Structures are given as C-alpha cells and as structure tokens.
Amino acid sequence: MKQGFRQSMAWLHTWSGLVVGWVLFAVFVTGTATYYRAEISRWMQPELHRQAAIGPEALAHAADLAVAHLEAHAGEARSWFIGLPTPERPLVELFWRTRPGTAPDHVLLDPRTGAPAAMRATKGGDLLYRFHFELHLPPLWGRWIVGICAMVMLVALVSGIVTHRRIFSDFFTLRRDKAAQRGWLDAHNVSGVLALPFHLMITYTGVVTLAIMYMPWGVTAAYKGDQFAYFAETGQITKARPAAGQPGTLAPVGPMVARALATIPEPLERLVVSNPRDANSTVVAVFEEPHGLSHEHPQVAFAGTSGTIVEVLSGGLRPAAKTFTTMVGLHEAHFAGPALRVLFFLCGLMGCAMVGSGLVLWTVARLPKAGTATGFGWRLVHTLNIGTIAGLPGGIAAYLIANRLLPADLAGRSEREVQAFFGVWILVAAAGAAANAWLAPRQAWRGALAAVAGLFAAAVLADLVLARALWDDPAWFLGFDAVLLAVAAGFALISRKVDRFRAPGRARREAAAAVGTPRMERA
Amino acid sequence: MSGSLTLAKRAAVAGRVVLAVGGGYGIAALATILLSLTLPLPRAEAVTAATLASFAVMVGVVVVAFAARSLGRAAAILGGLALALALALRLATGSFPFGFGS
Numbered sequence: 001m002k003q004g005f006r007q008s009m010a011w012l013h014t015w016s017g018l019v020v021g022w023v024l025f026a027v028f029v030t031g032t033a034t035y036y037r038a039e040i041s042r043w044m045q046p047e048l049h050r051q052a053a054i055g056p057e058a059l060a061h062a063a064d065l066a067v068a069h070l071e072a073h074a075g076e077a078r079s080w081f082i083g084l085p086t087p088e089r090p091l092v093e094l095f096w097r098t099r100p101g102t103a104p105d106h107v108l109l110d111p112r113t114g115a116p117a118a119m120r121a122t123k124g125g126d127l128l129y130r131f132h133f134e135l136h137l138p139p140l141w142g143r144w145i146v147g148i149c150a151m152v153m154l155v156a157l158v159s160g161i162v163t164h165r166r167i168f169s170d171f172f173t174l175r176r177d178k179a180a181q182r183g184w185l186d187a188h189n190v191s192g193v194l195a196l197p198f199h200l201m202i203t204y205t206g207v208v209t210l211a212i213m214y215m216p217w218g219v220t221a222a223y224k225g226d227q228f229a230y231f232a233e234t235g236q237i238t239k240a241r242p243a244a245g246q247p248g249t250l251a252p253v254g255p256m257v258a259r260a261l262a263t264i265p266e267p268l269e270r271l272v273v274s275n276p277r278d279a280n281s282t283v284v285a286v287f288e289e290p291h292g293l294s295h296e297h298p299q300v301a302f303a304g305t306s307g308t309i310v311e312v313l314s315g316g317l318r319p320a321a322k323t324f325t326t327m328v329g330l331h332e333a334h335f336a337g338p339a340l341r342v343l344f345f346l347c348g349l350m351g352c353a354m355v356g357s358g359l360v361l362w363t364v365a366r367l368p369k370a371g372t373a374t375g376f377g378w379r380l381v382h383t384l385n386i387g388t389i390a391g392l393p394g395g396i397a398a399y400l401i402a403n404r405l406l407p408a409d410l411a412g413r414s415e416r417e418v419q420a421f422f423g424v425w426i427l428v429a430a431a432g433a434a435a436n437a438w439l440a441p442r443q444a445w446r447g448a449l450a451a452v453a454g455l456f457a458a459a460v461l462a463d464l465v466l467a468r469a470l471w472d473d474p475a476w477f478l479g480f481d482a483v484l485l486a487v488a489a490g491f492a493l494i495s496r497k498v499d500r501f502r503a504p505g506r507a508r509r510e511a512a513a514a515v516g517t518p519r520m521e522r523a
Numbered sequence: 524m525s526g527s528l529t530l531a532k533r534a535a536v537a538g539r540v541v542l543a544v545g546g547g548y549g550i551a552a553l554a555t556i557l558l559s560l561t562l563p564l565p566r567a568e569a570v571t572a573a574t575l576a577s578f579a580v581m582v583g584v585v586v587v588a589f590a591a592r593s594l595g596r597a598a599a600i601l602g603g604l605a606l607a608l609a610l611a612l613r614l615a616t617g618s619f620p621f622g623f624g625s
Contacts, residue, residue: 005590008589008590009586009589009590011589012586012589151578151581151582154578154582155582155585155586158582158586159586159589204579207578208575208578211574211575211577211578212574214578215551215552215555215574215577215578217552217555217556217559218555218558218569218570218573218574219559219570219574220556221556221559221560222559222560222566222569222570223566223570230567230570233567234567234568234571235567318565318567318568319568320564320567320568320569320571320572320575321567321568321571323571323572323575324571324575327575
C-alpha cells in the first residue's frame with residue numbers, strides 16, 4: 001500500500017465492502033422490510049379483525065386476564081411481558097422465560113375472553129425484524145456478527161467517500177450506454193451518493209442501538225459493569241427492585257393499569273412484571289413514545305404487592321442520554337408518518353441497491369477474458385452474489401406463500417414457515433451455484449431473478465385464492481398485494497434488463513479489438 | 524494490488540487487518556474509559572457521550588491503519604496513541620486500565 005491516500009482508501013473500500021457485503025445485503029433487505037413489520041404481521045394473520053377504540057376498562061380487564069393466564073402457566077418465570085391490545089392489533093401477547101438461555105414462551109390471547117386467540121401461528125414481521133440484527137443465530141453471535149459488519153460498513157462508507165473525486169456530479173451520472181462495468185459503477189455511485197446521509201445515519205445509529213453491548217468498557221469503568229444501574233441513572237429504565245427472597249402475592253393489575261393511564265397521556269403499550277411471586281415484585285407500565293424523534297418510552301413502576309406507584313419516568317433526559325435515544329429513534333423511525341415512512345423505505349431500498357450493485361461490480365470488473373476459465377475466487381463471489389441477492393428475496397416470498405398454503409392448525413406451523421424461508425433461500429443459492437457449470441453468468445442471473453419475480457407473484461395469487469374470505473379490510477389487503485406485485489415487477493424488470501443488455505457499438509468494437517468479447521457481453 | 528501477490532504482501536495485508544481490528548477496538552475502548560471517567564459531566568452522561576463517540580474513534584483509527592505508508596508506521600502511530608491514552612488514564616485515575624501495572 002505504498003500509494004496515495006486515495007488509492008489506499010479505494011483498496012480498503014473494495015475489499016472491506018466485499019468481505020461483509022453479503023451479510024450487509026441481508027441486513028439491509030430485512031431492515032428495510034422491518035419499516036413495515038406491523039403491516040407484514042397483519043397480512044400474515046388475516047383472521048385478526050381490527051377494532052374501533054379500546055377503552056381503559058377493556059385494557060384493565062385484558063391485563064387481569066393476562067396475569068391469570070401467566071399465574072397458571074408461567075408461575076416459575078422471573079419476568080412476564082404482557083403486550084396489551086391496540087385497535088390495530090386487538091390481542092394480548094405474552095412472553096415469559098422460565099430459565100435463562102432457553103427460548104421464551106409466547107402466546108396470543110383474545111383480550112375479551114382470555115382464551116388463546118384463534119388464528120394461524122406465525123412469526124409474522126418479527127422473523128425479518130430479528131433477522132435484521134441476529135441473523136437467526138443465537139442472539140449473542142448474531143448481534144456481534146452484525147455489529148462487526150456494520151463497523152466495516154462504516155469504514156467502507158468513509159473510504160468510499162474519500163475515493164470519490166466528484167461526489168456532486170455523481171448525483172447526476174448514470175451512463176447506461178457505456179460498457180457494463182461503467183454502468184454498474186454509476187449505479188453503485190448513484191445509490192450510494194444519493195442516499196449517503198441515510199446510509200451514514202442508519203449504519204452509525206444501528207451500531208448505537210447495541211452500543212453498551214459492543215463497547216461496555218465505559219460502563220465497566222464507571223459502574224463496575226452494572227448496566228441496569230447505568231440505564232436507570234440515565235433515566236431510560238426504572239430502578240431495579242431486587243427480589244426480597246420472601247414469597248408475596250401480586251395485587252390485581254387492573255387498578256394499576258387504570259392509575260398508569262391516568263398518569264401518562266400516551267397509549268399504553270405493555271406491562272413488565274418482575275419477580276411476580278416475590279414480596280418485592282414490580283409491575284412496570286410502558287407507554288408508546290410521545291411524538292418526536294426520541295426513542296423514549298414513558299414508564300410507571302408499581303410495587304407489585306401493594307399497587308402503589310414507586311417511580312414515574314416521563315421525559316427529562318439529559319443531553320447525552322437524549323442524543324442516544326434520538327439516535328435509536330432515528331434508526332427505528334417510529335416517529336415517521338405514512339409519507340416519511342415511504343421515504344425511509346425507499347432509502348432502505350437504495351441501501352440494498354448500493355450493496356448489491358457493489359457486489360456485482362466486483363465480479364463485472366474482474367470478468368475473465370473470453371476463452372480463459374474463471375478462477376475459484378471469482379466463481380465463489382459470483383455464486384454468493386446470486387445466492388444472496390436473489391436467494392434472500394426468494395426466501396421472503398416463500399415465507400409469505402407458506403403462510404397462505406400451510407393449514408391453520410398444523411402443529412409447529414410457525415417453524416414450518418421459517419423452514420420455507422430458509423429452504424427456498426438455500427434452493428435458489430444452490431441452483432445458482434449449479435448453474436455455473438453450464439450457464440453464462442448473465443443467464444444464471446436472469447433465471448434466478450425471474451424465479452424471484454414469479455415467487456412474489458405467486459404470493460399474491462395465494463392470498464387472493466386462499467385468504468380473500470378472511471380479509472377485514474379488502475382495500476388494505478389489496479394494497480399490500482399491490483406492493484408485492486410491484487416487487488415482482490421490479491425483479492422481472494431487472495431480469496429482463498440483464499437479459500437484453502448489449503454494450504453499445506463503440507464499447508463492443510473496442511472490446512472486440514482488444515482481446516475478444518468478455519463472457520458477460522456475449523451471452 | 525492486483526496481479527501476483529507475494530507472501531510478503533499477503534502478510535502485510537493480514538498485519539494491517541489485525542492491527543486495524545485490534546488497535547481500532549483497543550484504542551476506542553481506552554478512549555471510552557478515559558472520557559467516561561474524566562468528562563466534566565454527571566457520571567451517566569459522561570459514559571453515554573464517551574460510548575456514542577467510541578465508534579467514530581474506531582473508524583478513524585482503522586482508516587489511519589490502512590492509510591499509513593507502511594505496516595511499521597501504522598503500528599507506530601497506533602501504539603503511540605494507545606500509549607498516550609493509557610498514560611492519560613494513569614494520570615487521571617492513578618492506575619492502569621484492566622489492572623495492568625497497578
């Protein structure tokens with residue numbers, strides 16, 4: 001690297017981007033989809049019918065039913081998480097973990113009867129949301145891998161910016177009429193530069209959401225590693241109330257819900273019950289974030305056995321803590337109304353395009369000359385590119401299709417949907433790898449992308465045929481299906497473009513005059 | 524960087540990666556500890572501000588590690604930075620971080 005600063009940064013950009021590109025692509029795709037996590041969950045449970053408003057009495061009643069269910073089924077658990085019904089999602093959602101290290105138990109209840117809700121079991125949008133930062137691995141592994149990739153992405157962004165001589169004119173440059181490599185370079189530049197503030201913001205704030213896990217040493221030094229004490233002192237969570245070790249009886253939570261609602265004007269989101277059978281049990285009512293950028297949930301903590309308020313958290317964060325919660329809020333975009341959410345979604349798509357075009361650019365720039373065999377490295381990158389860029393969207397489409405095709409009462413139904421997601425992803429990747437043997441790279445791309453388009457169209461068809469009778473709001477479901485069709489059309493369009501692309505006469509002649517036609521041009 | 528990669532070149536690249544990852548994280552961690560303990564803010568605020576800044580510090584160190592003219596030079600710069608931070612921490616707290624030399 002005995003070169004100038006710009007050359008060393010170009011090298012760093014190419015190789016750091018390649019090494020983590022596939023993980024980043026998956027993180028960008030699932031993160032972009034997560035802007036519509038609630039909508040994906042709603043589409044995947046068409047039996048759920050929305051309600052008008054849910055009054056304070058109905059909320060208190062639902063909370064009492066939830067606690068009754070938990071006392072019967074989760075008495076040994078150290079914490080209970082009770083998601084309360086909203087008009088969009090009129091369900092009581094319970095989580096509890098009996099032993100650390102085991103998967104949490106999860107159940108959905110009808111908020112009026114307390115009986116298990118009669119609807120198909122699915123992970124809904126939560127699968128993509130969790131994949132976005134855990135990659136469906138054990139949480140610790142997944143979060144570290146995603147965090148490392150995000151840091152490499154930051155390095156790739158900074159080195160990419162340095163590499164650019166003409167960042168302003170890149171806004172307006174897309175030379176599709178030149179050689180293929182030039183077109184891909186411009187596509188990478190346009191998608192990278194146009195949404196650059198978003199890319200920088202989303203990457204840095206993404207790392208910040210798990211900052212204390214990745215960089216715990218400040219808390220180690222100043223709090224002897226007690227993260228609960230740190231978070232409580234910043235004003236983000238209520239103070240921990242350690243278990244007394246004496247048995248105690250939880251007071252009715254209905255009145256606590258009523259008092260919490262009288263204290264904070266925001267919608268109530270969930271209850272967290274700690275040490276429910278201890279004399280020092282705690283019930284924390286967590287509200288939705290007030291209007292604004294900051295990810296800051298107002299909270300009211302009750303002493304569980306008496307029902308008296310022990311702490312109220314509502315705003316008043318100091319500047320650094322406010323900066324932290326604002327960064328997390330920017331990342332999650334819960335503040336965004338419909339129009340702004342579309343913009344975030346489009347910026348996320350630009351991120352997918354930036355990572356994807358960067359990966360393709362690496363292979364196009366290193367296309368072997370005609371008549372020479374491709375090296376192992378080139379084939380590996382090309383195979384992983386198809387497997388990720390076509391495979392993951394194909395898996396998402398299969399996840400949606402499985403949701404419509406699997407019988408509603410199938411045992412282990414939600415796991416089957418996840419298997420369909422990974423199964424089709426692996427299938428597309430394997431088909432792409434096998435196609436290397438007898439297809440030109442361009443044909444492999446065309447086939448894989450067309451297959452993904454077909455899968456998304458099939459998801460719409462499955463919805464129309466199998467679930468139309470269940471829709472509570474046909475216009476909403478048709479709108480969701482229209483978006484799926486648009487995604488299918490996008491993949492079909494790219495597939496066609498890959499197929500039809502011909503380098504313009506001049507570039508073709510020059511290439512021919514030099515060393516014969518590269519393989520990608522010939523196909 | 525294309526063409527024939529000699530063993531020496533490969534080793535130099537591997538050295539930079541190790542230096543950038545280890546040095547970048549180590550220096551960012553040292554800076555976080557130092558700022559957490561010395562920023563003139565309430566304790567929780569100092570820790571938050573230091574932790575938020577740490578990732579920018581790490582990116583900067585990685586860029587320096589790859590931009591330096593030679594591996595030796597990169598190691599010298601990062602080593603010097605780490606040493607300066609450790610000394611400052613020693614001055615601020617009376618002990619080296621992680622119990623070294625105390």
